[in-house]
Amino acid sequence: MTIRFNPDDKSAQHHNAHHCLEITVNCSPNIDHCIIRSTCTVGSAVCVSGQGACPTIKHCNISDCENVGLYITDHAQGIYEDNEISNNALAGIWVKNHGNPIIRRNHIHHGRDVGVFTFDHGMGYFENCNIHRNRIAGFEVKAYANPTVVRCEIHHGQTGGIYVHEKGRGQFIENKIYANNFAGVWITSNSDPTIRGNAIFNGNQGGVYIFGDGRGLIESNDIYGNALAGIQIRTNSCPIVRHNKIHDGQHGGIYVHEKGQGVIEENEVYSNTLAGVWVTTGSTPVLRKNRIHSGKQVGVYFYDNGHGVLEDNDIYNHMYSGVQIRTGSNPKIRRNKIWGGQNGGILVYNSGNTAEPWRKVYNQPFQ
Incomplete structure (x- = not known):
């Protein structure tokens, strides 16, 4: 079945309905193998809204619309599986205002905007979706x-992969982001x-970029092969970064600058082209119990008033020195094996x- 909404006035000035298919309070239809199209420039092709709105929508094609594809809002739920969007x-x-759908195995691609947008207390469970080549x-x-x-x-987003801003939250677990x-x-x-257990790789810029008072838990990810730093922390951001592997980057491993902060602990940082960790321009991270090794330049590099704490780390086998400190930098360094x-x-x-x-710094060949 094909369902179309093609109003003569695409801007909706002369009609009240803004949706091709609208499912409202306490409705739970099953919709399967439909093609859904809308040329209206406001609203959405499919709108699910209100308490008790809980459809099952499977194997549908929601494409080539001049507005939002699927809009779930106002405490609506539902199951959405194997759709082409x-x-x-x-x-x-779009998921908004306590909408809480289950969205599985959808193919969401080549959008002229963002792939999935959750905002204003939107929720939802998204599993095994393929999201790629969207403009934002x-x-x-x-x-x-x-x-x-x-x-x-x-993957293959024309800008970034995942963008969390303006007090957004979310759990991103075991995804491939590349x-x-x-x-x-x-x-x-x-x-x-929470960014946990993901593979974040082969990006045209960095792996994870935390800036402008960003927070977050970055844990147990495999971050590699990115063109810029595997993790970048700047401008008063203060994440927890732990148990990650950050390696084989074309730039540095972790770059903390412009008053960046954070706790960086128990990571393995290795085989990066530039420094394993850079700390600069008034930044004060705590680096604790990391293994930083086998880099092509310096292990940990403090410069231009880079500060912070470097303690209980293993830093070894770098092409340059294990630690460099220069130009006004004054970190606390203790109990490291270098x-x-x-x-x-x-x-x-x-x-x-x-x-x-100096007597607190382990700085001799280590067997």
Whole structure:
């Protein structure tokens, strides 16, 4: 079956209905193998709204619409499986105002806006979706939205993969996030998502980018092969970064700058082209119990007033020194094991300093 909404006045000035298919309070139809099209420039092709609205929509094609593809709002729920959602003028899917759908195995691609947009307390469970080649982010979270996104592929976005901003939250677990033009994950403006167990790789910029007072838990991810830093923390952002593997990047492993903060602990950072960790421009992270090794330059590099704490780390086998401190930097360095650097263990120069006595630094060959 094909369902079409083609109003003569596409702007909706002369009609009240803004949706091709509308499902409202306490309605729970089964909709299967339908083609749904709308040329109206407002509203959505499919709108599910209100308490008790709980349809099952499967194997449908919601594409080529001049508005949002699927819109779920006002406490609506429902099951949405195996749908094709593509080439819509606005988001492929909107979830808003405590909407809480289950969305599985949907193919959401080539949108002229974002792939999935959750905002204004929108929720939802997204599993095994393929989200790619959308003009803006693959998945956007804003304004207290809190979706759960599990085992999806989010890739080849024309900007970023996942964008969490303006106090967004969300759990992103065991996804593959790759080959996006900007960062695989962006976190900003007091947002606090959980990014756990994902593979974040081969991005045209960085892996995870946390800026503008971003927060978040970045845990147990495999981050590799990105063109810029695997994780970048800047402008008063303060995430928890732990148990990640950050490796084989074309730039540095972790880059903390412009008053970046955060707790960075028990990560393995290795085989990156530039420094394993850079700390600069007034930044004060805590780096604890990390293994930072086998880099092509410095292990940990403090410069231009980079500060913070470096304690209980293993730093070894770098092409340059294990640690460099320069140009007004003054970190606290204690109880580290630093060995195998081809240019020495700790190099302090150009007005660098360290607040800790040298006798507290392990800085000799380690067997």
